[in-house]
Amino acid sequence: METSMMEIEKTATILKLLGDKTRLTMLKMLDTHDYCVCEFVEIFKVSQPAISQHVRKLKDVGLVKETRRGQWIIYSLNRESDSFHFVQSLIQHLPNQDFKLQELEEQGLRISCN
Amino acid sequence: METSMMEIEKTATILKLLGDKTRLTMLKMLDTHDYCVCEFVEIFKVSQPAISQHVRKLKDVGLVKETRRGQWIIYSLNRESDSFHFVQSLIQHLPNQDFKLQELEEQGLRISCN
DNA sequence: TTTACATATAAGCATATAACTATTTATTTA
DNA sequence: TAAATAAATAGTTATATGCTTATATGTAAA
Numbered sequence: 565m566e567t568s569m570m571e572i573e574k575t576a577t578i579l580k581l582l583g584d585k586t587r588l589t590m591l592k593m594l595d596t597h598d599y600c601v602c603e604f605v606e607i608f609k610v611s612q613p614a615i616s617q618h619v620r621k622l623k624d625v626g627l628v629k630e631t632r633r634g635q636w637i638i639y640s641l642n643r644e645s646d647s648f649h650f651v652q653s654l655i656q657h658l659p660n661q662d663f664k665l666q667e668l669e670e671q672g673l674r675i676s677c678n
Numbered sequence: 679m680e681t682s683m684m685e686i687e688k689t690a691t692i693l694k695l696l697g698d699k700t701r702l703t704m705l706k707m708l709d710t711h712d713y714c715v716c717e718f719v720e721i722f723k724v725s726q727p728a729i730s731q732h733v734r735k736l737k738d739v740g741l742v743k744e745t746r747r748g749q750w751i752i753y754s755l756n757r758e759s760d761s762f763h764f765v766q767s768l769i770q771h772l773p774n775q776d777f778k779l780q781e782l783e784e785q786g787l788r789i790s791c792n
Numbered sequence: 793t794t795t796a797c798a799t800a801t802a803a804g805c806a807t808a809t810a811a812c813t814a815t816t817t818a819t820t821t822a
Numbered sequence: 823t824a825a826a827t828a829a830a831t832a833g834t835t836a837t838a839t840g841c842t843t844a845t846a847t848g849t850a851a852a
Contacts, residue, residue: 568771569771569772569773570771570772571773572699572702572703572706572772572773572775573699575702575771575772576696576697576698576699576702577697578697579693579694579696579697579702579768580693580694580697580698581697582690582693582697583690583691583692583693583694583695583696583697584690584694584809584810585686585687585690586810588686588689588690588693589686592686600828600829601828601829601830602827602828602829610810610811610812611811611812611813612828612829612830613811613812613813613814613829613830613831613832614810614811614812615829616829616830616831617810617811617830617831618810620830620831632818632819634819634820634828635818635819635820635826635827635828635829636819636827636828636829637828637829637830650771653767653768653771654693654767654768657682657683657684657689657764657767658683658684658686658689659683659685659686661686698839698840700840714798714799715798715799715800716797716798716799724840724841724842725841725842725843726798726799726800727799727800727801727802727841727842727843727844728840728841728842729799730799730800730801731800731801731840731841732840734800734801746848746849748798748849748850749796749797749798749799749848749849749850750798750799750849751798751799751800793852794851794852795850795851795852796849796850796851796852797848797849797850797851798847798848798849798850799846799847799848799849800845800846800847800848801844801845801846801847802843802844802845802846803842803843803844803845804841804842804843804844805840805841805842806839806840806841806842807838807839807840807841808837808838808839808840809836809837809838809839810835810836810837810838811834811835811836811837812833812834812835812836813832813833813834814831814832814833814834815830815831815832815833816829816830816831816832817828817829817830817831818827818828818829818830819826819827819828819829820825820826820827820828821824821825821826821827822823822824822825822826
C-alpha cells in the first residue's frame, strides 16, 4: 500500500521547488553522489551565486544538507527529511545523471574539490 | 520495479504545473471523480476565469481532457497521457479530497451541473 | 430569436522567480 | 598576516505567474 501521506500544501511547495530543471537534476544527481557548489557550477553552466541560491532553496525545505570540508561545502540528500521518501519515489522516474560526473572528470574539473 | 523513464525537462515542466496548490488539489480530486468548472469555482473560492486558466494549463500538457455536456464542460484525468502513471504515483501520496465534494453536496451546489 | 447561463479569452496589475554583477564572509595557504 | 579560493548574500533586472475585471463565445431554454 501507501507509504505515508503528504500534506497538499507542503507537497505543492516541494513540487514547485522541483519544477525547475536545475534543482530537479541536482536532486537526481544527489541521489547517487554528493556534490560541492563548484561542481554544480561547472555542470550547470550558470554563475556560482545562481547555484548557491538553488541549493539554498533545497536546504530551506530540508531536502538537502551541507557539510563543510575545508573551504568546500558539500551538499548531500537529507535522508532524514519528512519528504525524502516522496522525493525519492519521484526521482526514481528520472534517468541516472552520473554521466555528468564523468564528463566533469574527463575535463579534469572534479579534482578541485577532492 | 520501475514503470517508465521520464525526461528531466518534461518532468520539470509537469512538476512546476503541479507546484500549485489549486492545480495539485484538482488533479487529486480528478483521480476519483470528474468535475465541471462551476464546481471547481465553488470549491476553490476563486473566480471562474482563474479556474479556467488552471484547467487550461493542465489540458495543455495533456494531463486532463474535457467533455462538453450541454452547457457544462466536464474535466477528467487523461489516463492515456504519457505522464499519467508518473502523476498518479505522485498523487498517491496525497490525502483523498472527496470531502470537498461532500461539502459541495451539503451546500446543494453540486446539483447545478447534473 | 432573444435571454440566460457556462465557460473561455483578453488585458492589466501585483508579486514571484531566476538570472546576473558586485560584495561579503569563511577558510586555507604562502 | 596577506593573498587566494569557495561559497553566501545583496541588489538589480527581465520574465513568468496568478489573480482580477471586462468581454466574447457557445449552448439551452423561454
